[in-house]
Amino acid sequence: MTERALQQVLEWGRSLTGFTDEHAVEAVRGGQYILQWIHPSLRDTSARTGRDPQDESLILPFYRELALLFWLDDCNDLGLITPEQLAAVERALGQGVPCALPGFEGCAALRASLAALAYDGRDYAQLLDDTLCYCAALRAGRAQAAGAERWSYTEYLHNGVDSIAYANVFCCLSLLWGLDMASLRARPAFRQVLRLISAIGRLQNDLHGRDKDKSGGEADNAAILLSQRYPAMPVVEFLNDELAGHTRMLHRVLAEERFPAPWGALIEAMANLPARYYQTSVNRYRNNAAGDASVRRPEL
Secondary structure, eight states, X not given: OHHHHHHHHXXXXXXXXXXXXXXHHHXXXXXXXXXXXXXXXXXXXXXXXXXXXXXXXXXXXXXHHHHHHHHHHHHHHSOOSOHHHHHHHHHHHHHTSOOSSSSBHHHHHHHHHHHHHOSSHXXXXXXXHHHHHHHHHHHHHHHHHHSSSOOOHHHHHHHHHHHXXXXXXXXXXXXXXXXXXXXXTTSHHHHHHHHHHHHHHHHHHHHHHHHHHHHTXXXXXXXXXXXXXXXXXXXXXXXXXHHHHHHHHHHHHHHHOOOOTTHHHHHHHHHTGGGTHHHHOHHHHSOOTTOOOOOOOOOO
């Protein structure tokens, strides 16, 4: 299905100003990785939900949501659209209504499809809130990086938990396959797991993207921020220690708590992203030593 799905995501993305092939490719690659990892657990839950893990009518909206997140990230980092356009897009995505400006019809189409597919309406409402948090974190990180006063590491990581967008990924999966995330959010241990895995994702992202961000003049990266504040600090070693500590804390919580399927497998998938995803996403996260700027197709 992958090549067909990629073409359908690209077709949807043409209605978004500034959308590129890379946004679709990365979304399908990452989405395929996640769904393959949790497929056995989704198959087990399908008896309860009636939601088939291989249903293309569910898989495609998931891929499109991931592509939307990549596009929004680049709208902030690369200025793909004007600030006025971005503000209108954020309002539309956070309220589930059509964008007030032309050129962004795909936003309303995606939100309408997710609203109609929601197994639990609470997930759709939460997805809107999570999108607003994601957009606000992207703006805050960009503004901080460009400002004269740098955040502390603690402030940066606090914002980075939202700007990694894992909440959107999890909520969209719950919405489409009936994973009861709305109920699980009431459990303190589950909220702690979400924060820990998001912090892990932010640190992984920054470590893998450090060289590319540095060469591109990007300062919204934990490694770069720490290097600027503390030039003599062994930044990579420190962040790897932080990553190991967050991972140990995550494993302790998961060992003490029992979350229903597929949450254990899903958290494991996200924690192990670098083993597959970042290493294939050369253009987005690493400098390409071979100088090949082409966008790769997802591996089948």
